[in-house]
Amino acid sequence: MAGFLIRRILQAIPVILGIILFSFIILHLAPGDAIDVMAGEAGTGDAAYMAQLREKYGLDQPLYVQLARYGVQIAQLDLGYSIRNNAPVRDLILQRVGPTLLLMSVSIVLSVAMGVLFGALAAVRRNTLLDDLISLVALLAYAMPIFWIGLMFIILFSVTLGILPSGGFYDVTQQNPGLLVRSLDVAHHLVLPALTLSLFYFAIYTRLMRASMLEVMSLDYVRTARAKGLGGAKVTVRHVVRNALLPIVTMLGMQTASLLGGAVVVETVFNWPGLGRLTYDAVFQRDYSLLIGILLMSSILVIIINILVDLTYSWLDPRIVAR
Known part of the structure; x- marks a missing residue:
């Protein structure tokens, strides 16, 4: 290792x-x-x-x-x-990298968790109404532009219902809030940006997980496990899901860079004070030093995430370490 x-x-x-x-x-x-x-x-x-x-x-x-x-x-x-x-x-980037990492990490967890769950359900219940419904939702999420989804969320949850803030990192009107109050406030402001960024990738992971599980379920060792009397749930969890996750992990590493690109759009729509918003401002200001610094730090971040993905991949399939 x-x-x-x-x-x-x-x-x-x-x-x-x-x-x-x-x-x-x-x-x-x-x-x-x-x-x-x-x-x-x-x-x-x-x-x-x-x-x-x-x-x-x-x-x-x-x-x-x-x-x-x-x-x-x-x-x-x-x-x-x-x-x-x-x-x-360096100071400007360090001030903004925290919100971007928070947004990206929550979006990754949401998109992968929802994609694996709904993709597995669609595969297990293939050619049923549930499978068709999940496929339709995934297709709609994939087809809609990220900025349009964000604007619709603002209109629905902020303007119409008034239950979620339309932008920002926290409520600037609060005077000296405690750590718990501030954390809850940040989480409250994080809901719409994270959900917006994760929906597009949720659609990809759902379709990929469904196809991967259907392929694994047709392999010989799965049929052998069932022939030995293992229950359907045990076969699905122990033998099918773990091996079906390999393409998901691979796609996650490949899409890290595009996730950063999506963060630029989301941070601009929701006025989220991260690297994406800083990049947007630097482009119009022709601030080349800042732009190069952001590109360098973003590239290092993508490389680190890809290394973590490689380690996760080697954990799922130990043969990878020997290659």
Whole structure:
């Protein structure tokens, strides 16, 4: 297991270096920068003042010089400085990574749990009304855009029923709440964003779990277990579900990056103060240092999650460790 983990970490190093190089070059080849945005907001286009700012922040240097300087900063665990926010990139990311991790983790748990449960029910009750109903719900959840689902949830639960907040991380009007009160408040605000983000992936996992279970149920060792007199529930839980989970775990690792992309949309709709919202603002502000820092940290997060998925996969199928 230790060698398996070391191999995965060593494979991640060139991936991270490639991401740094690719993102830095692509973003800096795009027209405009943070100085242009700041000048536009200030209503001034004085060329001398803008040139002075670019010289101050090193944006007047050739691209290869900026890349070399950024590489030295990364080696020193320095993600650079956000000109637009007047703060270190590392501090800005650390302030926002917590809400994003909370949103992603809850969404993953919800989507996988619901997908496995309803996919297993559809497989066990295949070609019945329950199977058709679950398939219809999964198809609708997959077909609807994430932002539209979020807006409909806001209209229904916030505007019409008034039982859930329409956005934000917590109630800013509370004065010095205790830890329990604050935690419950955050959970209250988390319901709609997490449910919105998880619905799309719930549909994928439901269909995948159903197909995987039907395939496993037709294998010889399942028929042998039934022939030995094991009950249907024991065969399903011990032999079918565990092996049917392997494609779910694989898909989970593959979709981590797209989950982050969905978080950008959800955090924007619900004004959730995470990395997605920070990325959205950084794009319009041409804050390249902040954008590259977010891309780097997001990539590392995806790699870590994929390593955890690999470990989970090896636990479900120990033969993976030897490969």
